[in-house]
Amino acid sequence: MRAPIQPLLDRLRDTAVRVGRLWIPGKQVEQTLARYGKLLFCINHSDEHPYSLVGSATAVRLNGECLLFCCHHQIKDYPPDDVVISTDKTGTILVSSSAIVWRESTPGDVDEEYHDLRAMKFEPTNYVGANMGPEFFDLQKNDCWNGDKESTFFLFGYPTSLRNVDYEIPHINVQQIVTSASYVEPSNARGLHRLRMSRLSGFSSDGLSGAPVFHLSEDAKGFFAGFAGIVTRGSESSEIIHFLDARQLTPFFQK
Template sequence: MIDELTGLSVRLNGLVVPGRSIERTLAAYSFNLVVHNNHDTYKVSLVGSATAVHFNGRYILLCSNHQLRGVDPQQVAMLKDDGGILVTSGGYAAYQARPDTDANDIAAFDFTEPVAAHPDLKRRFFELKDLPPDTLVTNVMAMLLTGYPSAGQTYDLEVKNHLGLARLNVACVPDGQPKDDALIRVRASVPLSVDPDGMSGGSAFVIQLEGNDLRAYFAGIILQGSRELFHVLKAGYVVGFLRSVYP
């Protein structure tokens, strides 16, 4: 599916990305959700995945609300390329959970101030401008989900002082509309060989055909998953949340 784009090009935020590079390009905006610990050896905990976006001038790290149970939001952090820990200082926002919809299962951490102090981080945030336009399912060439399954992470800080982060990209196709209109259901093109637990909060992008062009858009964040099916919070609901807390 993604392999079929090799030799083609995909438009993304006004840029033309070679098809052979589009998977790597889109996957780069998904990260481990890291929590800073006050511990000399185990300096961080990993609590699933997160998606980095630049929206209305703010640098925001998105995740699901359910990942934060038992977590102090003030200790949510990003890891720099050199392995340094960067703790958010710009605040945290979330909806009140509701039993009738997963539309409120989203949280955001404002990294605008830390990014101003560390401008090299800007490239790690996706420029969230355009929502995917409505289209026929037949025009959806692929959906790419990216996250960090817990089973794939290596956390050996006591002996080797090593933190190994394993990202998983999952090519999917639409699989119908669930009862909750806030969600998209998608099916993995090939069933996973690992448990996807830990991918909540990761990114979802869609590549669709518009006329003679292939275009990629932010499609939402992962909320739930199995080895075959995933539920994604739609991009429109993500943007609605962001507009409500960062007008």
């Protein structure tokens, strides 16, 4: 499902755009970035309702380390081994992480939003037959959003209103959305910002927690798509979503 980002991507169709270390045709930017927004499954250990879909997650790779980010409020009712993602398009192969990490609070930051983040470690060599590394966005720190309020943002996610699980068939019917967004203002929390989505259709922002936010920028070599952060919350009736910028995610690596 597409919102107003499409005219922007259409203008770049015949232009090379850098994503991580790779240059790709502009017309492939959307499908390339979409793969880093994951659908998050949780195992219920029930024959009638074997799993639940709990929203979106963000797959990021830095210096070979692969982390899947989501929010604690999405998975708080499940042990780490029961939080999984699919390694194939049909959703038949589900894998869990080898460990889960979070940022420890201190007396001075106990109320900060980043304490809701969780990062699940995936070691590619542990998954025989699954080419896991390319499924994680190749994070280049210099490409991360630098706070420019005029940036063009876009995000990918799985709204609750566009997800349906039929356990009898069984069948999963989900739609991943991509929509552009503009900067509104910083919040009072460290590294937390407000964006206004430019959605045209009536999907709810419920289910977008954990979704990746990217920005499109230009340097001396040309256009590039960089990592901006991760959605932490939205509103049923508002166009405003909150996201934690990439600087709040890098401390999770090599923990």
